[in-house]
Amino acid sequence: MALLVGRHVNKIDRKGRVSVPKSFRDALDSDGFAGIFAYPSFKYPAIDACGEAFMKRLSGGVAGLDYFSDEQDDLALIILENADRLPFDPEGRIVVPAELMEHANLGEKAMFVGRGAQFRIWDPQDYERHRHQAFERARSRGATLKLPSEGEG
Amino acid sequence: MALLVGRHVNKIDRKGRVSVPKSFRDALDSDGFAGIFAYPSFKYPAIDACGEAFMKRLSGGVAGLDYFSDEQDDLALIILENADRLPFDPEGRIVVPAELMEHANLGEKAMFVGRGAQFRIWDPQDYERHRHQAFERARSRGATLKLPSEGEG
DNA sequence: TCGTGAACCATTGACGCCCATGAAAACCCA
DNA sequence: TGGGTTTTCATGGGCGTCAATGGTTCACGA
Numbered sequence: 094m095a096l097l098v099g100r101h102v103n104k105i106d107r108k109g110r111v112s113v114p115k116s117f118r119d120a121l122d123s124d125g126f127a128g129i130f131a132y133p134s135f136k137y138p139a140i141d142a143c144g145e146a147f148m149k150r151l152s153g154g155v156a157g158l159d160y161f162s163d164e165q166d167d168l169a170l171i172i173l174e175n176a177d178r179l180p181f182d183p184e185g186r187i188v189v190p191a192e193l194m195e196h197a198n199l200g201e202k203a204m205f206v207g208r209g210a211q212f213r214i215w216d217p218q219d220y221e222r223h224r225h226q227a228f229e230r231a232r233s234r235g236a237t238l239k240l241p242s243e244g245e246g
Numbered sequence: 247m248a249l250l251v252g253r254h255v256n257k258i259d260r261k262g263r264v265s266v267p268k269s270f271r272d273a274l275d276s277d278g279f280a281g282i283f284a285y286p287s288f289k290y291p292a293i294d295a296c297g298e299a300f301m302k303r304l305s306g307g308v309a310g311l312d313y314f315s316d317e318q319d320d321l322a323l324i325i326l327e328n329a330d331r332l333p334f335d336p337e338g339r340i341v342v343p344a345e346l347m348e349h350a351n352l353g354e355k356a357m358f359v360g361r362g363a364q365f366r367i368w369d370p371q372d373y374e375r376h377r378h379q380a381f382e383r384a385r386s387r388g389a390t391l392k393l394p395s396e397g398e399g
Numbered sequence: 400t401c402g403t404g405a406a407c408c409a410t411t412g413a414c415g416c417c418c419a420t421g422a423a424a425a426c427c428c429a
Numbered sequence: 430t431g432g433g434t435t436t437t438c439a440t441g442g443g444c445g446t447c448a449a450t451g452g453t454t455c456a457c458g459a
């Protein structure tokens with residue numbers, strides 16, 4: 094699947110509709126279902142989202158996932174139970190359920206943040222704070238990154 | 247992939263477009279996506295950039311968490327979340343997002359600096375200062391470099 | 400009949416595509 | 430080796446298309 098990257102701020106209209114960025118739709122629509130799966134993030138006031146392929150990895154083989162450490166089974170279960178299936182309308186928009194709106198503290202705008210195979214939806218201001226903090230932590234720590242060797246990616 | 251080397255200064259036009267040096271485009275266009283991925287550098291007022299293959303290594307590293315310590319995981323996330331996918335136009339130019347323009351202190355010109363598998367984009371004057379400092383540091387430290395043996399490239 | 404939600408249509412503004420120009424480097428041939 | 434020619438690359442601007450957005454209509458269930 095094409096990588097989900099970049100940040101896009103879109104408006105949430107009076108009906109609760111938001112356009113999913115075109116590049117995200119393109120990356121996801123090979124997944125079989127024209128829409129996204131969304132569930133509340135554990136660590137942040139944000140919405141985690143992905144396409145059907147990734148969701149199937151969660152539901153099918155939690156065992157095969159390195160993604161989550163010790164409590165991976167529990168987490169996958171919680172994700173599945175809390176996930177919403179949000180189809181695109183003909184213009185590529187979704188309707189964000191009230192529960193998720195509240196969890197992510199969403200108001201007039203929603204920021205879509207690409208994370209490779211998934212993406213997150215934040216309130217733009219919350220994300221800006223979160224990002225700034227993460228940046229500073231990494232900088233003050235003098236963070237370095239060891240990459241997997243070529244071909245393993 | 248061919249190595250990215252050399253320094254090139256190109257002009258940023260009124261629309262925010264810059265030509266990516268031809269030699270860089272040639273080295274990257276075997277990556278599957280005709281364009282670059284760009285994200286702000288931690289340590290410098292500069293833009294880090296790479297092709298899709300390199301970005302997928304990062305994305306893969308996040309998904310296969312084993313490769314990363316906690317710190318490295320954070321860092322990879324920050325890179326992924328801050329990355330922009332910048333496609334070439336038919337003339338081989340990209341549009342630099344306002345946020346990156348600001349981070350790298352870019353004005354009328356952009357300097358592309360090859361770094362092997364990636365490259366950086368600097369304001370030409372900032373780079374000159376940075377380069378001078380790095381030179382001095384290395385000299386005063388008596389820097390040496392241990393190379394991997396042939397074949398481990 | 401009324402309320403809810405989804406499909407349809409219309410607007411606009413940004414972005415990508417196209418062509419034209421200029422400059423520089425590579426190339427060719429005498 | 431030097432001059433002339435050709436190709437390629439960087440640059441600038443105009444224009445068309447499409448993505449994002451807002452409103453209205455239509456279908457269906459209560």
